[in-house]
Amino acid sequence: MPFLILENLSKHFDGNLVLDNVSLQLKERELVAMIGPNGSGKTTLFNAISGFLKPDQGKIIFKGIEINNLPPNKIARLGITRSFQRIRLFHQLSVLDNMLLAARYNEGEKLFSALFRTRLIHKEEEENIKKSLEYLSFVGLFDKKDSLGENLSFGQRKLLELAMAFASDADLILLDEPTSGVFPETKAKIIQNIQKLNEDGKTILFIEHDMELVMRLAKRIIVLDHGKLIADGHPDEIVNNEHVLDAYFGKRKSYA
Amino acid sequence: MEYELHLFIITGIFVILALSLNLVLGYLGQPALGHAAFFAIGAYTSSLLALNAGISPWIGLFIGASFAAISGMIIGHLTFHLKEDYFGLATFGFGLIIYSGINNLTDVTRGPMGLPGIPQFIAFTDLYNSLIFYCILILLFVLITIFLTRRIIYSPFGRVVQSIRDDELAAEALGKDTRQVKIMIFTIGAFFAGIAGSLYAHYITFIDPSSFNVMESILVVLMVILGGMGTIGGPIIGAAVLILFPEMLRFIGIPDAVAAPLRQMIYGFLLVILIIKRPQGLVGKYKLW
Numbered sequence: 001m002p003f004l005i006l007e008n009l010s011k012h013f014d015g016n017l018v019l020d021n022v023s024l025q026l027k028e029r030e031l032v033a034m035i036g037p038n039g040s041g042k043t044t045l046f047n048a049i050s051g052f053l054k055p056d057q058g059k060i061i062f063k064g065i066e067i068n069n070l071p072p073n074k075i076a077r078l079g080i081t082r083s084f085q086r087i088r089l090f091h092q093l094s095v096l097d098n099m100l101l102a103a104r105y106n107e108g109e110k111l112f113s114a115l116f117r118t119r120l121i122h123k124e125e126e127e128n129i130k131k132s133l134e135y136l137s138f139v140g141l142f143d144k145k146d147s148l149g150e151n152l153s154f155g156q157r158k159l160l161e162l163a164m165a166f167a168s169d170a171d172l173i174l175l176d177e178p179t180s181g182v183f184p185e186t187k188a189k190i191i192q193n194i195q196k197l198n199e200d201g202k203t204i205l206f207i208e209h210d211m212e213l214v215m216r217l218a219k220r221i222i223v224l225d226h227g228k229l230i231a232d233g234h235p236d237e238i239v240n241n242e243h244v245l246d247a248y249f250g251k252r253k254s255y256a
Numbered sequence: 257m258e259y260e261l262h263l264f265i266i267t268g269i270f271v272i273l274a275l276s277l278n279l280v281l282g283y284l285g286q287p288a289l290g291h292a293a294f295f296a297i298g299a300y301t302s303s304l305l306a307l308n309a310g311i312s313p314w315i316g317l318f319i320g321a322s323f324a325a326i327s328g329m330i331i332g333h334l335t336f337h338l339k340e341d342y343f344g345l346a347t348f349g350f351g352l353i354i355y356s357g358i359n360n361l362t363d364v365t366r367g368p369m370g371l372p373g374i375p376q377f378i379a380f381t382d383l384y385n386s387l388i389f390y391c392i393l394i395l396l397f398v399l400i401t402i403f404l405t406r407r408i409i410y411s412p413f414g415r416v417v418q419s420i421r422d423d424e425l426a427a428e429a430l431g432k433d434t435r436q437v438k439i440m441i442f443t444i445g446a447f448f449a450g451i452a453g454s455l456y457a458h459y460i461t462f463i464d465p466s467s468f469n470v471m472e473s474i475l476v477v478l479m480v481i482l483g484g485m486g487t488i489g490g491p492i493i494g495a496a497v498l499i500l501f502p503e504m505l506r507f508i509g510i511p512d513a514v515a516a517p518l519r520q521m522i523y524g525f526l527l528v529i530l531i532i533k534r535p536q537g538l539v540g541k542y543k544l545w
């Protein structure tokens with residue numbers, strides 16, 4: 001059974017069809033890029049998968065469970081994590097606290113555990129701190145562990161976002177333009193981290209507009225245009241696909 | 257000396273009230289503008305139970321606080337999905353409803369005439385002894401409130417509460433049941449406000465609606481913002497300053513008729529200055545904007 005199934009997803013906003021009958025399947029451990037002109041519905045598709053937006057029509061099935069009617073927090077706990085195109089972090093909490101909030105195992109987050117602190121809860125927290133610090137070292141933010149989120153540079157925020165994706169230990173990771181707006185060296189780091197996540201067994205779907213990067217990183221590319229899935233295949237097929245050439249280069253639209 | 261003890265007791269009661277609001281306003285980041293309503297529910301519930309059913313204030317205290325908590329939970333269920341400004345309006349409205357309720361349900365609350373002769377926790381013949389008893393009692397409740405607030409906030413659960421303040425959507429995306437957490441914090445905040453209300457009623461022995469009006473809610477908000485949201489020390493300092501400050505006006509010989517409007521003007525002025533110059537309050541760290 002495929003890992004993630006999107007079946008005939010449609011969504012419209014005030015008369016505009018933003019997702020037009022999108023069907024798609026992802027296999028476990030795939031690393032897939034999604035491209036498409038600006039406003040083609042890529043972020044909306046992420047919003048639908050992560051539960052922030054209810055599709056008008058269609059089904060989303062993750063690991064055999066129908067998730068399209070679940071609230072975002074339930075979907076997250078089933079093992080889907082996402083980043084936001086406009087970065088969302090906890091600005092007035094420390095970098096380490098941001099990481100701990102992303103941690104997958106958090107029995108201690110119950111009110112009961114706060115009032116009656118058991119040894120097990122302490123152990124879990126220590127364990128989470130240890131792992132968080134490892135991931136922070138890995139993305140190169142260890143020194144920033146005590147800084148507030150708001151004191152990070154743009155690039156550091158993008159890196160923290162990825163470190164949080166590591167910490168979430170989610171099975172499916174949706175990244176919305178993870179490298180947009182960062183300096184080349186940070187970009188290289190981010191790419192390296194995405195590859196590492198994928199090697200660790202995570203399924204990743206990422207939105208990207210740097211075609212050179214997409215061609216290098218992904219073994220499969222999905223193309224969205226006006227809410228329609230117009231192509232899905234190996235990078236070599238995609239660059240020669242007539243519809244894609246039309247959507248992208250023919251009409252000279254800006255993309256992503 | 258009696259007067260100083262009295263001020264200590266009143267300050268303590270408002271410290272509890274401000275700390276309870278701080279859970280919602282400072283840590284959860286929701287601008288609750290009707291907190292006096294829970295204060296009122298605690299005060300009126302245990303007073304009426306004592307006056308009409310002869311129930312001991314010791315028991316009435318917890319029944320009153322529980323009623324307040326249940327109201328907080330209901331308000332939470334009704335408002336958890338509202339954006340900050342609408343949440344502020346809704347809680348403001350709730351404050352108005354409770355205020356006009358106690359003002360107009362004259363059969364039960366005697367309306368503006370108020371409830372006189374509310375029994376104290378222990379009947380002392382000597383005023384001094386009574387004040388000492390209340391100082392100790394209130395101090396005890398202040399310490400319990402501080403202890404429980406710390407316990408709740410300095411924990412993974414407290415981290416989730418604060419993450420909602422920073423970005424509710426991001427918290428949801430990380431699997432936090434933000435709705436449930438919000439309702440829990442509303443409930444706990446209302447519970448402690450109810451405790452404060454009941455303590456107040458059984459200390460002063462007379463309550464009327466004027467102690468629970470909209471200005472009272474604003475005063476508590478001001479205490480939290482002035483001292484510093486999202487800290488334990490902030491609301492304590494804020495409550496102390498705003499309770500003791502009018503007394504100082506009186507002390508330097510300004511007549512009451514002038515002091516009352518002057519005080520409100522100064523409060524308003526303080527709020528404007530703070531919001532512009534020091535949004536994190538005197539000792540706070542969390543910035544409002």
Ligand SMILES: Nc1ncnc2c1ncn2[C@@H]1O[C@H](COP(=O)(O)OP(=O)(O)O)[C@@H](O)[C@H]1O
Nearest residue numbers: 013018036037038039040041042043044045256
């Ligand atoms: N919440 C919303 N309300 C109304 N229109 C929206 C909303 N979100 C997105 N849209 C519209 O849907 C279209 C697709 O947006 P989006 O998914 O963000 O595109 P992309 O991420 O591919 O650039 C755009 O035309 C956008 O204006």
Ligand SMILES: [Mg+2]
Nearest residue numbers: 042043085256
């Ligand atoms: Mg987008």
